[in-house]
Amino acid sequence: MPKNCNFIEKLREVGLRPTKQRIKMCEVLYNREKTFHFTINDLVKLLSEKMNQKISLATVYNTVHAFEKKGYLKEISIDSHKSYFDTNTSAHHHFFDEDTHELIDCDESDIDKINIRKNITGKKINSVEVLVRVASDNQTQK
Amino acid sequence: MPKNCNFIEKLREVGLRPTKQRIKMCEVLYNREKTFHFTINDLVKLLSEKMNQKISLATVYNTVHAFEKKGYLKEISIDSHKSYFDTNTSAHHHFFDEDTHELIDCDESDIDKINIRKNITGKKINSVEVLVRVASDNQTQK
């Protein structure tokens, strides 16, 4: 979803009613320079602290999943104990900082195209994603 | 952990008391031809149905995490709603069948070595893992 676009139109395009809550959520998620990663809790905090919007937890869940289904968000699995979402919905790889629990996007140029030589009969490849886990260097040696 | 090895010794080696429950769990997990993937629920079922062992859920969780910490199991993140564990603790990649929710190991030869060109200051790479999501082919076209 592009920055500063007409969110009302964008929502209508995919058959979602442009309600107050959904528009606010679009503003928080998409009116920024760069795409970003968040958990549901991050998002609830952003909405209440930065935007002064109290949106019920159920609505945040519903809306995030609605946006996901419509292709405006992507869910990222890193940690089985927490769901991360990504406003960058294009195919891309990630670094995950195990110290800060922060997700960082890889550029195209950071990792070569992955070539899959195996193929599973009757199955098509939906996605190929690389996760690079990193952590502070100064633990193991001084 | 090798098949049919002396689990009592193996447990002692890493400072875990070889209790009945832990030994049974070793047998279920490691006395088989191939490594495999499981969820906590799978494991509880295996123990109760195949082995006729009633081990409390808390102990299964504790033991799986103890084995994980000692490097005898690895946790795999695929689906933020469920934890998968792997008895294959070497670095390897996975296919995930989105129809059956089954994890399949990749061989070395299936995917070329991944070359990471970016490096994050002060951070070292702990792991590089590829997840290939596959699904039935006969959905989109006849």
Place this chain on the structure above:
DNA sequence: AATCTACATTATAATAATTCTAAACTGTTG
């Protein structure tokens, strides 16, 4: 502009996965 209706929001309850607690139990050491 008032009314209608399908869809959305909300508070709250329910469920599921996981972790915690504290008492009973057991492997090891001497």
Place this chain on the structure above:
DNA sequence: CAACAGTTTAGAATTATTATAATGTAGATT
């Protein structure tokens, strides 16, 4: 065979997520 530290256990607590059902609202219809 004590004694003790570590382990198991049932059940409670916690956390993340989803379901429910009453209320609200966007957008169409009069």
